[in-house]
Amino acid sequence: MWDYTEKVMDHYKNPRNVGEIENPSAVGEAGSLVCGDALKLYLKIDENGKITDAKFQTFGCGSAVASSSVLTEMLKGMTIDEAAKITNQDIADALGGLPPQKMHCSVMGHEALEAAIANYKGEDSVAHCDEKIICNCYHVTESVLREAIEQNNLTDLEDVMNYTKAGGACGQCHVAIQKIIDEIKNKKEKVDIKNMSVTQLILKVNNVIEKHIAPELRKDGGDIELVDVKDNKVFVSLKGMCKSCKFSSNTLTNFVEASLKEHISPDIEVVEV
Amino acid sequence: MTEKVVYLDNNATTMVDPQVFEEMKPYFCELYGNPSSMHAFGGQVSKAVEKAREQVKDFFGANDAKEIIFTGSGSEGDNMAIRGIIEANKNKKHIITTKVEHPAVLNLFKYYEKQGYDVTYLNVDSVGNIDLNELKNAVNDDTALVSMMYANNETGVILPVEKAAKLVKQINPKTKFHVDAVQAAGKISIDVKNTDIDLMSIAGHKIHAPKGVGALYVKTGTLLPAFIIGGHQERGKRAGTENVPYIVGLGKACEIAQKSLDYEIHEVKRLRDKLENGILERVYNARVNGHSQNRVPNTTNIGFQYIEGELILLHLSDLGICASSGSACTSGSLEPSHVLKSMGVPFESLHGSIRFSLSRFTTEEEIDYVLKVLPDVIFKLNKISPYQRELKELEAKFKRNV
Numbered sequence: 001m002w003d004y005t006e007k008v009m010d011h012y013k014n015p016r017n018v019g020e021i022e023n024p025s026a027v028g029e030a031g032s033l034v035c036g037d038a039l040k041l042y043l044k045i046d047e048n049g050k051i052t053d054a055k056f057q058t059f060g061c062g063s064a065v066a067s068s069s070v071l072t073e074m075l076k077g078m079t080i081d082e083a084a085k086i087t088n089q090d091i092a093d094a095l096g097g098l099p100p101q102k103m104h105c106s107v108m109g110h111e112a113l114e115a116a117i118a119n120y121k122g123e124d125s126v127a128h129c130d131e132k133i134i135c136n137c138y139h140v141t142e143s144v145l146r147e148a149i150e151q152n153n154l155t156d157l158e159d160v161m162n163y164t165k166a167g168g169a170c171g172q173c174h175v176a177i178q179k180i181i182d183e184i185k186n187k188k189e190k191v192d193i194k195n196m197s198v199t200q201l202i203l204k205v206n207n208v209i210e211k212h213i214a215p216e217l218r219k220d221g222g223d224i225e226l227v228d229v230k231d232n233k234v235f236v237s238l239k240g241m242c243k244s245c246k247f248s249s250n251t252l253t254n255f256v257e258a259s260l261k262e263h264i265s266p267d268i269e270v271v272e273v
Numbered sequence: 274m275t276e277k278v279v280y281l282d283n284n285a286t287t288m289v290d291p292q293v294f295e296e297m298k299p300y301f302c303e304l305y306g307n308p309s310s311m312h313a314f315g316g317q318v319s320k321a322v323e324k325a326r327e328q329v330k331d332f333f334g335a336n337d338a339k340e341i342i343f344t345g346s347g348s349e350g351d352n353m354a355i356r357g358i359i360e361a362n363k364n365k366k367h368i369i370t371t372k373v374e375h376p377a378v379l380n381l382f383k384y385y386e387k388q389g390y391d392v393t394y395l396n397v398d399s400v401g402n403i404d405l406n407e408l409k410n411a412v413n414d415d416t417a418l419v420s421m422m423y424a425n426n427e428t429g430v431i432l433p434v435e436k437a438a439k440l441v442k443q444i445n446p447k448t449k450f451h452v453d454a455v456q457a458a459g460k461i462s463i464d465v466k467n468t469d470i471d472l473m474s475i476a477g478h479k480i481h482a483p484k485g486v487g488a489l490y491v492k493t494g495t496l497l498p499a500f501i502i503g504g505h506q507e508r509g510k511r512a513g514t515e516n517v518p519y520i521v522g523l524g525k526a527c528e529i530a531q532k533s534l535d536y537e538i539h540e541v542k543r544l545r546d547k548l549e550n551g552i553l554e555r556v557y558n559a560r561v562n563g564h565s566q567n568r569v570p571n572t573t574n575i576g577f578q579y580i581e582g583e584l585i586l587l588h589l590s591d592l593g594i595c596a597s598s599g600s601a602c603t604s605g606s607l608e609p610s611h612v613l614k615s616m617g618v619p620f621e622s623l624h625g626s627i628r629f630s631l632s633r634f635t636t637e638e639e640i641d642y643v644l645k646v647l648p649d650v651i652f653k654l655n656k657i658s659p660y661q662r663e664l665k666e667l668e669a670k671f672k673r674n675v
């Protein structure tokens with residue numbers, strides 16, 4: 001048995017706002033019959049952009065129904081702009097938390113809300129269908145994955161499966177998902193660089209030079225030396241064959257600077273001394 | 274939870290029969306000797322173990338009590354059989370099973386597949402039957418083992434293991450045939466005598482013995498290496514001091530199960546059919562998964578279309594009704610039942626499939642109670658479904674047929 005909170009149990013036992021709204025201002029759908037989870041969210045929105053009514057229909061487990069039910073309660077009385085700020089974590093929090101394996105239910109609620117808001121604003125939700133699907137079994141798109149990973153600070157495959165279901169069936173997309181996780185993690189690390197101390201940054205720069213830059217230059221009989229790091233400026237001196245090479249400025253920007261930008265931060269500037 | 278519990282999840286586990294429990298009791302605080310000891314105090318315990326072995330032998334219909342090895346569970350028996358046969362036939366690299374096996378067998382085969390073994394997974398049709406021709410074409414000189422379940426845990430569908438074993442031996446007499454009989458035991462008559470079955474495993478807790486004990490039948494002449502190396506217990510195949518009280522319990526449970534077979538086949542079946550027909554008559558979005566005849570008498574698997582299984586189970590549980598589901602959400606994995614998927618059960622009923630499994634302790638009153646309260650649960654949940662149009666169509670069709 002799942003360890004559901006009292007609130008989750010209350011909501012699946014007595015779901016609020018079940019059904020359809022006639023002439024809704026917006027409808028949002030998420031999930032599908034094949035996946036085993038599907039949610040349809042109906043909103044009535046007045047001329048001031050305020051949500052006056054919210055109803056839902058859900059095909060899914062206890063926590064899916066509870067997530068949908070609590071979401072409709074949260075939405076009533078909100079403006080569309082306020083609603084747009086709701087995250088899947090907010091939905092889970094409103095239920096007093098969800099078991100990790102059930103977080104995807106809150107993600108589905110959030111997805112349906114996003115779809116409803118897009119529908120209200122007349123945005124083309126077809127764009128969603130054109131998107132790159134990463135997990136074919138559960139039809140999880142790249143943007144859904146990215147959003148779930150970024151919003152919830154997910155760092156490993158299992159978490160991503162729990163939150164989005166992606167990768168939970170045949171497993172063929174595991175490599176693709178891992179790549180997205182890594183990419184987001186790297187990006188985050190790059191941003192963090194700004195908050196790093198000078199020593200940390202020097203170590204990082206030195207590491208990239210030793211691992212990625214110097215070995216390449218040495219192949220051609222050249223070499224590179226890190227002289228100093230000040231703010232975003234990296235001072236280096238080229239050695240050996242590089243020193244006299246007429247393409248050295250090319251090497252500096254296209255290779256040395258590009259590598260440091262890729263691995264550390266796009267703000268890095270390389271200066272030859 | 275209400276106080277009352279209607280337990281219709283006997284394929285998951287069963288209540289220990291009070292008679293079995295009584296039989297076990299002396300072997301905890303009174304007759305606690307080691308069966309291997311030389312003194313008479315241990316000797317009488319040894320006799321109890323050997324009596325249980327006789328009881329289990331009779332239950333299997335085996336020729337000799339030596340053909341029975343006590344195990345710790347059904348999964349252990351499966352592992353002992355499959356790993357043992359593969360180890361004993363190192364030069365052979367092909368093994369066969371079905372797509373609908375219990376994870377104890379299926380995951381073991383997947384493990385060997387990763388180790389480089391050539392594995393054939395036999396298909397099932399829409400009612401859960403295998404095609405013997407497919408088996409016939411799969412067996413070759415390199416086939417070390419075929420492992421096939423007797424009855425499926427989710428649908429109760431019975432596979433033709435005797436015919437399959439015979440067929441396999443006709444093509445390759447050296448290929449060993451293992452049967453996972455965990456879900457068939459106590460529900461249909463088992464008789465390994467005069468069959469081509471080499472190994473068969475059962476679990477105590479599915480036949481009203483406690484959890485933590487099982488048995489493996491190994492036909493005389495079948496080379497099986499030791500599964501647990503150590504002392505001489507279980508003829509050296511499974512070392513470790515015997516789990517005496519549980520073995521005694523298993524023996525008694527087998528004896529009672531054998532005597533109760535007639536009741537199972539007639540009375541339990543009658544109650545199961547009453548439940549199944551009652552649901553089909555009352556609920557318009559219900560369909561049966563699996564063959565309606567070729568099944569063990571205690572199991573029915575019903576797909577409630579366009580609603581989800583875990584939600585049904587949670588609501589039934591609030592009414593004191595215990596059942597289980599092939600839905601993904603109940604298992605912690607994201608995948609719905611591999612059994613129902615292999616049968617091609619459509620998605621609208623796959624996710625809402627509920628297994629009800631009865632036992633000889635199930636009463637008519639309990640079935641009546643379920644039939645009284647279940648339809649309203651389903652109708653309440655139908656209202657939450659986003660597939661209202663599809664449900665209305667099913668309802669209209671149902672009314673036309675009534």
